[in-house]
Amino acid sequence: MQSKLSGTWFVASAAVLYSIGGLCIKVIPWGGMAINGGRTAVALLVIGAYLIWTRHPLRFNRWILLGSLSVFGCNALFSIANKMTTAANAIVLQFTVPIFVMLFSMAFFHQKPKKLDVAACIVVFGGILFFFLDSLEMGGGVGNFIALLSGVAYAGIFLMNDMPDSDAISSVFWGDVISAVTGLPFLFQETEFTATALTSLVILGVFQVGVAYVCLCIGLKTTPPVTASLVSGIEPVLNPILVALFYEETVGTFALIGAVIVIGGVVGYNVLQARDNARSASKSN
Secondary structure, three states, rough: OHHHHHHHHHHHHHHHHHHOOHHHHHOHHHHHHHHHHHHHHHHHHHHHHHHHHHHHOOOOOOOHHHHHHHHHHHHHHHHHHHHHOOOOHHOOEEEEEOHHHHHHHHHHHOOOOHHHHHHHHHHHHHHHHHHHHOOOOOOOOOHHHHHHHHHHHHHHHHHHHOOOOHHHHHHHHHHHHHHHHHHHHHHHHOOOOOOHHHEEEEEEEEHHHHHHHHHHHHHHOOOOHHHHHOOHHHHHHHHHHHHHHHHHOOOOOOHHHHHHHHHHHHHHHHHHHHHHHHHHHHHHH
C-alpha cells in the first residue's frame, strides 16, 4: 500500500510538470511540430541520463514500439492542437483520457472497471467540463479534433505497463526519438529564436517532457492505469490557470468551481481507494 501511495505521488508530480506545457508552448512563436521536435531533443538528454544513472537497459520490441507511438502521438498532437485552438480547449479535449483508458482496458485487456473508478471518472470529467464551461468554444474545429486524438494517444501511455513484454521508460525514449526526428526539420525552418523562446524550449524539454515522463514511468509501476489517469486530473486544472496568469487568457467563476470539483474528486477517489486497500489488507491478514 505504501508503494501504491508513493506511485500516486509520482504520477501527481508528473501531472504538475505536464501542466506548464500550455504556457510554454503559447509563448514560443513556432509551429507545433517545431516545438515538439526541439523539446523532445532536449528531453532525450534527461531520459538518457536517467537510463545511465539507473543502469536500465534500453529495450525495443513491437509492444515498446506501440508505447513509443503513443508517446509521440500525445506529444506531437497536443503541441499542434495548442497552436490551433485555446489552451483550455486543447487540455479539456485531451483529458478525455480516463474514458479511453477504461475502454481500451476492457477491449484489449478484459479489465472491467470498478464502480469507484467509473464514479470518479464521471466526477472528474464533469468537473473539467464545468471548469471550461465559459471557455470551450465551438470554433477551431480542426484543432479541437486533433486535441481529442491526443487524448486517445495519451491513453496508450497509461497502458504501457499493461502491454506484454513492455518497458515504459524505453517506450518514452524511443517516442522522444521519433518526435525529435520528425520535428527538428520543422525547427530548422524557424527564424525567430528569441531568448524567451529558447528558455521556454529548455524548460519544456527538461521538466515538462524529460523529468515528467521519468516520474510517470516510476508511478505507473505501482499505480493502476485508471487511477493514474484520474490523478492526472491535476494537469487540466493547472494548465489553463498558468496560461491565464501569464498569457492573459481569463479564468472565470465557473473555472474556479470546476477546479474545486476536479481536485476534490481526485483527492476523494484516492482516500476511498486507500481505505478499500486497507480493508482488503486487513481481511487477508
